[in-house]
Amino acid sequence: MTDRRLTPANGRVAAMHLAGQVDAERYLEGWPAMVAAPVVDLRAAPDGPRDRQLLLGAVVTVFEDLNGWSFVQGGDGYVGYVPSDRLATMMPPSHFVATAATHAYEEEDFKSPDLLGLPFGARVQVLDERRKFFETNVGFVPKSHLRALDRPFTDPATVAQLHFGVPYLWGGNSTRGIDCSGLIAAALQACAIPCPADSDMQQADLGAPFEGAFQRGDLLFWKGHVGMLVDDTTLIHANAHHMATAYEPVERAILRIEAQGDGPVVARKRL
Structure with missing residues:
Protein backbone atom coordinates (compact mmCIF):
# COMPACT_ATOMS: atom_id res chain seq x y z
CA MET A 1 0.00 0.00 0.00
CA THR A 2 1.42 3.38 -1.01
CA ASP A 3 1.83 6.21 1.48
CA ARG A 4 -0.10 9.26 0.23
CA ARG A 5 2.40 11.56 1.90
CA LEU A 6 5.26 10.22 -0.21
CA THR A 7 3.50 9.30 -3.46
CA PRO A 8 3.60 11.98 -6.19
CA ALA A 9 0.30 11.04 -7.81
CA ASN A 10 -3.17 12.59 -7.63
CA GLY A 11 -5.16 10.75 -10.31
CA ARG A 12 -4.57 13.40 -12.97
CA VAL A 13 -0.77 13.30 -12.90
CA ALA A 14 1.90 11.06 -11.45
CA ALA A 15 5.67 10.89 -11.45
CA MET A 16 7.08 8.98 -14.39
CA HIS A 17 8.61 6.30 -12.15
CA LEU A 18 5.10 5.39 -10.93
CA ALA A 19 3.87 4.39 -14.40
CA GLY A 20 2.32 0.95 -14.10
CA GLN A 21 2.06 1.26 -10.31
CA VAL A 22 -0.64 3.92 -9.89
CA ASP A 23 -3.43 5.13 -12.15
CA ALA A 24 -3.08 8.60 -13.67
CA GLU A 25 -4.03 10.43 -16.84
CA ARG A 26 -0.43 11.56 -17.39
CA TYR A 27 2.97 10.47 -16.17
CA LEU A 28 5.76 13.04 -16.24
CA GLU A 29 9.17 13.85 -14.79
CA GLY A 30 8.05 17.17 -13.34
CA TRP A 31 10.05 20.38 -13.28
CA PRO A 32 12.08 22.10 -10.57
CA ALA A 33 10.96 25.22 -8.76
CA MET A 34 11.93 27.10 -5.62
CA VAL A 35 9.80 28.27 -2.71
CA ALA A 36 9.63 32.07 -2.95
CA ALA A 37 7.95 32.96 0.37
CA PRO A 38 9.46 32.75 3.87
CA VAL A 39 7.11 29.94 4.96
CA VAL A 40 4.50 28.10 2.88
CA ASP A 41 1.99 25.50 4.03
CA LEU A 42 2.19 22.18 2.19
CA ARG A 43 -1.43 21.02 2.07
CA ALA A 44 -3.05 17.64 1.63
CA ALA A 45 -5.38 19.15 -1.00
CA PRO A 46 -5.93 22.59 -2.54
CA ASP A 47 -7.30 24.75 0.28
CA GLY A 48 -7.01 21.65 2.47
CA PRO A 49 -5.39 21.17 5.87
CA ARG A 50 -1.69 21.78 6.43
CA ASP A 51 0.44 18.64 6.39
CA ARG A 52 3.87 20.26 6.67
CA GLN A 53 5.61 23.50 5.69
CA LEU A 54 8.29 24.54 3.20
CA LEU A 55 10.74 27.38 3.73
CA LEU A 56 12.16 30.00 1.40
CA GLY A 57 14.65 28.54 -1.05
CA ALA A 58 13.47 24.94 -0.68
CA VAL A 59 13.65 23.07 -3.98
CA VAL A 60 10.56 21.16 -5.08
CA THR A 61 9.54 19.14 -8.11
CA VAL A 62 6.31 20.39 -9.65
CA PHE A 63 4.02 17.86 -11.33
CA GLU A 64 0.96 20.03 -11.92
CA ASP A 65 -0.07 23.70 -11.87
CA LEU A 66 -3.86 23.86 -11.89
CA ASN A 67 -6.25 26.63 -10.82
CA GLY A 68 -3.59 28.45 -8.84
CA TRP A 69 -2.31 25.39 -6.97
CA SER A 70 0.85 23.40 -7.66
CA PHE A 71 1.15 19.71 -6.83
CA VAL A 72 4.72 19.26 -5.64
CA GLN A 73 7.19 16.93 -3.97
CA GLY A 74 9.78 18.38 -1.60
CA GLY A 75 13.35 17.31 -1.03
CA ASP A 76 12.34 15.08 1.88
CA GLY A 77 9.88 13.24 -0.38
CA TYR A 78 6.73 14.75 1.11
CA VAL A 79 3.97 15.50 -1.40
CA GLY A 80 1.26 18.13 -1.34
CA TYR A 81 -0.18 21.34 -2.71
CA VAL A 82 1.13 24.91 -2.44
CA PRO A 83 -0.19 28.13 -3.99
CA SER A 84 1.49 28.49 -7.36
CA ASP A 85 2.34 32.14 -6.70
CA ARG A 86 4.56 31.02 -3.80
CA LEU A 87 6.92 29.30 -6.24
CA ALA A 88 9.56 30.79 -8.52
CA THR A 89 12.10 29.76 -11.13
CA MET A 90 15.09 27.96 -9.67
CA MET A 91 17.86 30.14 -8.30
CA PRO A 92 20.26 27.77 -6.54
CA PRO A 93 20.69 28.89 -2.91
CA SER A 94 24.16 29.26 -1.42
CA HIS A 95 23.45 30.10 2.25
CA PHE A 96 20.86 29.44 4.92
CA VAL A 97 19.61 31.44 7.88
CA ALA A 98 21.57 30.14 10.88
CA THR A 99 19.92 32.26 13.60
CA ALA A 100 16.43 31.93 15.03
CA ALA A 101 15.28 34.63 12.60
CA THR A 102 16.56 37.51 10.54
CA HIS A 103 15.41 40.23 8.16
CA ALA A 104 16.19 41.03 4.57
CA TYR A 105 16.61 44.80 4.11
CA GLU A 106 16.16 47.06 1.12
CA GLU A 107 19.62 48.56 1.51
CA GLU A 108 22.93 47.79 3.19
CA ASP A 109 21.63 49.52 6.32
CA PHE A 110 19.66 48.15 9.27
CA LYS A 111 17.59 51.36 9.29
CA SER A 112 16.41 50.80 5.73
CA PRO A 113 12.99 49.20 5.15
CA ASP A 114 12.86 45.51 5.97
CA LEU A 115 11.51 43.48 3.06
CA LEU A 116 11.08 40.02 4.56
CA GLY A 117 11.29 38.27 7.91
CA LEU A 118 13.16 35.01 7.46
CA PRO A 119 13.06 32.01 9.80
CA PHE A 120 15.91 29.66 10.66
CA GLY A 121 16.67 27.38 7.72
CA ALA A 122 15.41 29.69 4.98
CA ARG A 123 17.76 29.53 2.00
CA VAL A 124 19.02 32.42 -0.11
CA GLN A 125 21.49 33.04 -2.89
CA VAL A 126 24.30 35.42 -1.98
CA LEU A 127 25.00 37.81 -4.86
CA ASP A 128 27.63 40.05 -3.29
CA GLU A 129 29.51 40.50 -0.02
CA ARG A 130 29.58 43.87 1.72
CA ARG A 131 31.18 44.92 5.00
CA LYS A 132 28.41 43.75 7.35
CA PHE A 133 25.75 42.46 4.95
CA PHE A 134 25.39 39.95 2.18
CA GLU A 135 23.40 41.11 -0.81
CA THR A 136 21.04 38.23 -1.59
CA ASN A 137 18.24 37.47 -4.01
CA VAL A 138 15.72 38.73 -1.40
CA GLY A 139 17.57 41.76 -0.05
CA PHE A 140 20.46 42.62 2.24
CA VAL A 141 20.91 40.17 5.14
CA PRO A 142 23.38 40.55 8.04
CA LYS A 143 26.41 38.42 7.30
CA SER A 144 26.48 37.00 10.82
CA HIS A 145 22.99 35.57 10.31
CA LEU A 146 23.84 33.41 7.29
CA ARG A 147 25.85 30.23 6.94
CA ALA A 148 27.10 28.67 3.72
CA LEU A 149 25.31 25.48 2.71
CA ASP A 150 28.67 23.72 2.54
CA ARG A 151 29.25 24.57 6.23
CA PRO A 152 26.38 22.78 7.98
CA PHE A 153 26.01 22.57 11.73
CA THR A 154 27.57 19.50 13.32
CA ASP A 155 25.42 18.99 16.44
Missing part, protein backbone atom coordinates in the same frame (compact mmCIF):
# COMPACT_ATOMS: atom_id res chain seq x y z
CA PRO A 156 21.67 18.47 15.93
CA ALA A 157 20.96 19.14 19.62
CA THR A 158 22.45 22.63 19.28
CA VAL A 159 20.00 23.37 16.47
CA ALA A 160 17.09 21.94 18.46
CA GLN A 161 18.04 24.17 21.40
CA LEU A 162 18.06 27.21 19.10
CA HIS A 163 14.30 26.56 18.76
CA PHE A 164 13.65 26.77 22.51
CA GLY A 165 10.47 28.74 23.15
CA VAL A 166 9.18 28.54 19.57
CA PRO A 167 5.37 28.22 19.74
CA TYR A 168 3.87 24.84 19.00
CA LEU A 169 2.14 24.58 15.61
CA TRP A 170 0.72 21.35 14.25
CA GLY A 171 2.52 20.64 10.98
CA GLY A 172 4.90 23.56 11.57
CA ASN A 173 8.47 23.53 10.31
CA SER A 174 9.84 26.94 11.22
CA THR A 175 10.83 29.19 14.10
CA ARG A 176 7.46 30.90 13.59
CA GLY A 177 5.79 27.69 14.78
CA ILE A 178 6.90 24.07 14.90
CA ASP A 179 5.76 20.61 15.94
CA CYS A 180 7.67 17.63 17.30
CA SER A 181 8.77 16.11 14.00
CA GLY A 182 9.39 19.55 12.49
CA LEU A 183 11.89 20.23 15.28
CA ILE A 184 13.76 16.99 14.58
CA ALA A 185 13.76 17.65 10.84
CA ALA A 186 15.10 21.18 11.34
CA ALA A 187 17.84 19.92 13.67
CA LEU A 188 19.03 17.16 11.39
CA GLN A 189 18.68 18.91 8.06
CA ALA A 190 20.74 21.86 9.33
CA CYS A 191 23.48 19.29 9.98
CA ALA A 192 23.13 17.88 6.43
CA ILE A 193 21.56 14.70 7.82
CA PRO A 194 18.64 13.53 5.67
CA CYS A 195 15.45 13.40 7.70
CA PRO A 196 11.87 12.48 6.78
CA ALA A 197 9.02 14.77 7.73
CA ASP A 198 6.78 12.93 10.21
CA SER A 199 7.59 11.15 13.46
CA ASP A 200 6.49 7.69 12.26
CA MET A 201 8.84 8.02 9.27
CA GLN A 202 11.62 9.31 11.52
CA GLN A 203 11.20 6.38 13.88
CA ALA A 204 11.50 3.97 10.94
CA ASP A 205 14.43 5.65 9.19
CA LEU A 206 16.65 7.37 11.76
CA GLY A 207 19.41 5.93 13.90
CA ALA A 208 19.73 2.57 15.59
CA PRO A 209 17.97 1.20 18.70
CA PHE A 210 19.99 1.33 21.91
CA GLU A 211 19.74 0.42 25.58
CA GLY A 212 21.29 2.01 28.63
CA ALA A 213 21.86 5.64 29.57
CA PHE A 214 20.79 8.48 27.34
CA GLN A 215 23.28 10.82 25.72
CA ARG A 216 23.07 14.12 23.84
CA GLY A 217 21.35 13.77 20.47
CA ASP A 218 19.42 10.57 21.24
CA LEU A 219 15.85 10.40 19.95
CA LEU A 220 12.91 9.20 21.99
CA PHE A 221 9.70 8.15 20.24
CA TRP A 222 6.13 7.73 21.39
CA LYS A 223 3.22 6.92 19.10
CA GLY A 224 2.84 10.22 17.25
CA HIS A 225 5.55 12.09 19.14
CA VAL A 226 9.33 12.51 19.21
CA GLY A 227 11.88 14.41 21.28
CA MET A 228 15.66 14.79 21.46
CA LEU A 229 17.96 14.46 24.47
CA VAL A 230 20.23 17.44 25.19
CA ASP A 231 21.97 15.53 27.99
CA ASP A 232 21.43 12.27 29.84
CA THR A 233 18.43 13.60 31.80
CA THR A 234 16.85 16.39 29.73
CA LEU A 235 14.54 16.20 26.72
CA ILE A 236 13.79 19.02 24.33
CA HIS A 237 10.59 18.65 22.34
CA ALA A 238 7.92 20.72 20.64
CA ASN A 239 4.72 19.67 22.36
CA ALA A 240 1.11 20.65 22.89
CA HIS A 241 1.39 20.30 26.69
CA HIS A 242 3.66 23.35 26.87
CA MET A 243 2.41 24.72 23.49
CA ALA A 244 6.06 25.44 22.77
CA THR A 245 9.46 23.87 22.27
CA ALA A 246 10.40 23.17 25.86
CA TYR A 247 12.89 21.37 28.08
CA GLU A 248 11.53 18.63 30.32
CA PRO A 249 13.22 16.08 32.58
CA VAL A 250 13.10 12.96 30.45
CA GLU A 251 11.78 10.62 33.14
CA ARG A 252 9.05 13.13 34.00
CA ALA A 253 8.12 13.41 30.32
CA ILE A 254 7.89 9.63 30.00
CA LEU A 255 5.55 9.39 32.99
CA ARG A 256 3.48 12.43 32.00
CA ILE A 257 2.94 11.38 28.40
CA GLU A 258 1.84 7.88 29.40
CA ALA A 259 -0.40 9.24 32.19
CA GLN A 260 -2.18 11.58 29.77
CA GLY A 261 -3.11 8.58 27.63
CA ASP A 262 -0.54 8.76 24.83
CA GLY A 263 1.20 5.52 25.74
CA PRO A 264 4.73 4.45 26.58
CA VAL A 265 7.98 5.08 24.74
CA VAL A 266 7.98 2.90 21.62
CA ALA A 267 11.56 3.44 20.42
CA ARG A 268 14.92 4.82 21.56
CA LYS A 269 17.20 5.71 18.64
CA ARG A 270 20.81 6.86 18.52
CA LEU A 271 22.02 8.73 15.45
